[in-house]
Amino acid sequence: MTTLFTILFDGVAYGMLLFVLACGLAVTLGLMNFVNLAHGAFAMTGGYICAVLVNNQGWPFFAALPLAFVTAALVGVALERTLYRHLYTRSHLDQVLFTIGLTFMSVAAVDYVMGSSRIFIKLPAALEGQFDFFGVGIGRYRLMIIVICGLLTVALQLILAKTRFGSRLRAAVDDPRAASGLGINVPQVFAFTFAFGCGLAGLGGALSAEILGLDPYFPLKFMIYFLIVVTVGGSSSITGPFLASLLLGIGDVAGKYYVPKMGPFVIYTIMIVILIWRPNGLFGRAAAR
Amino acid sequence: MTIALETRGLEKSFGGLRVTRDLSLKVEQGARHALIGPNGAGKTTVINLLTGVLKPNAGRILLEGNDITDLPVHKRVLRGLSRTFQINQLYADLTPLETVGLAVSERLGGGGDWWRRMGTRDDVNQEVAETLGRFHLLDVMNERTATLPYGKQRLLEIAVAIATRPRVLLLDEPAAGVPESERHDILAAVAALPRDVTVLLIEHDMDLVFSFADRISVLVNGAMLVEGPPDEVARDPQVKAVYLGEAAHA
């Protein structure tokens, strides 16, 4: 019974991490129908920035996290303004080719600068180890992830639901043409959202170094996970990707625990079954209009 | 009198929004029937339901007495129900020859032939030539569709639908967006449709409706408001209210 709770706990932490990593992608997709396979590269950027600051410059971990966010967001906005925006009207094939190209370049570049082995970020002692909670082992680091990501999720939900920017964004995702007819500057909303999504990915990358592992191949290894989150979750709201992330996280942890030899098999099987059952994703809107 | 196309109690909602409400419509064999209604009345949804792009929440659709409610789009076409699109839906990279040729091949059951070269079936060639000729497309038959002038594309839009030899044809605003100079060709093509083809015209342009239709159904908020011959519909106070109301808002 307690292992079940531990698995659930670890799975939730993993899932929330995936959500922070991938939610930017869901919005990009919903807003501009843009397939950004290079999303993982932004996460990797954040992760490496954090690692360099903490390990080499001696920054405290929590001071480095915001900088991971900011750097990834800046890289995101720079690329969006210079390159990405030329591709919104292109075919999905072009978008796929372009973003795979960017991913490959980022992988090779990081490999060149930082080396190909996995790196670890030195954590403050307070985050290491685990404590016992009614017989359930609770990892401190994972608990922190749940807290941070949980707060972020609530904040995102509030921004989307309560603020002026949120309502503009929702209108733009719902129907970009109608939204621009209403005087909403869709490209601007998009640029901002894109940068924010990249920032979140960067933060996620920094947080995930401990759990997912950080090496130059990160964007390729986790590409499929991001795709699962957005296809299973749908891109019409952030609730869908959130639930999909949790499902994926718990499924993956449980699968690795109970049938370790089948490894990633469990996740792919779940994904395929879901897509047979609901081709538009579990929480996606039906193909109307 | 036979009924070519019939709907019984058709219902469709998106989320909580009922866009088609208990719609029962009968289109007689050989009729020139128009379906009109103000913007947002749900005309496009009706077409999508009839052709099978959307599935109704309730109700049945009958084509010549046979229930087609559960058939996929392409099977309905093979049964004799075709449509044109309000916004051209053509194959940009294909030529008119290929476009019409494909429609004819599919109908004659040769569309899946993977070993036969194109252009080697005389019956197909004959019919393609005849259709292209009728819609004044022979001169451009070998050009990419995307490069054709809009009027020609509009003609091709109708030609493709005709090439499937429909017994019931749904025309969705056939003259929409056509420049005045090319409008005549389109209207002539519509007027020259064979009498044995039943036509359901979905239209905004009242001149076209009243010059063409022998029966009119008025759709408002997804439900049938009035149905009858053109003069009756034109006199109907409810219809006037709807259209005058719309005009007053505009």
Add this chain to the structure above:
Amino acid sequence: MTAASDVSSHAIARARWRPAEIAFWILALSCAFLFPSRYLIMTDILRLALFTLSLDLILGYAGIVSLGHAAFFGVGAYSAGLLALHGIINEPVIALVAAGLVAMVLGFLTSFLVIRGVDLTRLMVTLGIALLLEALAERFSNITGGTDGLQGIEMQPILGLFAFDMFGKTGFFYSLIVLFLLFLLARRIVNSPFGLSLRAIKNNPLRASAIGVPVNRRLIAIYTIAAFYAGIAGALFTQTTALASLDVFAFERSADLMLVLVIGGTGYLYGGLIGAVVFKMLQELFQTITPQYWLFWIGLVLVVMVLVGRERIHRWVLWVPNLVIRQLFGRKAVVAVPESDAP
């Protein structure tokens, strides 16, 4: 000339052999005699060309974007390897077809997943299937040899007559013949009404179904055929190198494949063939500069190709050849232009 015969001749014209095509194949054959010391790399190119031809069938003709086409390549490679290793089918040609059929069955089964949903779902499903197979191959390492791959494959002579030699001469001619035959088949398919219906689906699936094309059935058919082609390419890989290891399923292989196809151009069958030659030459070039960071250069080529515009690059490259051909064969004759690039 009546309108009907006019229609017929125009329709047939698309399938007619052009001088440039014949020249292409003569050139391919003559390479065997021009570079007798380079059989291995040329065989490599032929395999890649066949694999890319397979992708062109689904991407260039039917518009299905796949991130995991290596799945079928890998299945073909392992099938051929296992058949030879355990002596189940010793004759290479029969084994080749058998391996292709195994991939074809997989293609048929997975096609039902691929035809559903939008581009994004397709990307995920194709990528997922390739990763799944890679995970399976790793899991059942007692059968597949795990990360070491299949060891000790020995190939029997083709048709019992032509033994594989260490210079790769037999392998080269074998691959060339297989490629040519499958190319002829593909050419026949794309110029049939079936091929036409695929192009229609790619252009506008909504309209395709509205004129009576059974869209899903056609997509299943071409996906299955393409899987057969990819399986054959994989089997050729195993047969000519006597190797099969986990990296046959790798994502990089699927991504490279897309690059090869877009270099050559989609939707006119020769794209894969030309792309394979250019790709291998680029690979040689970049690997002499910085062998470790080949991935960077692939990425750069992809990014530049998309930003500059694929069709624009093709137009630049074809400018000189087209000029020459116009001089020789008159104004209208040009080297085939990829369909998506047509002006």
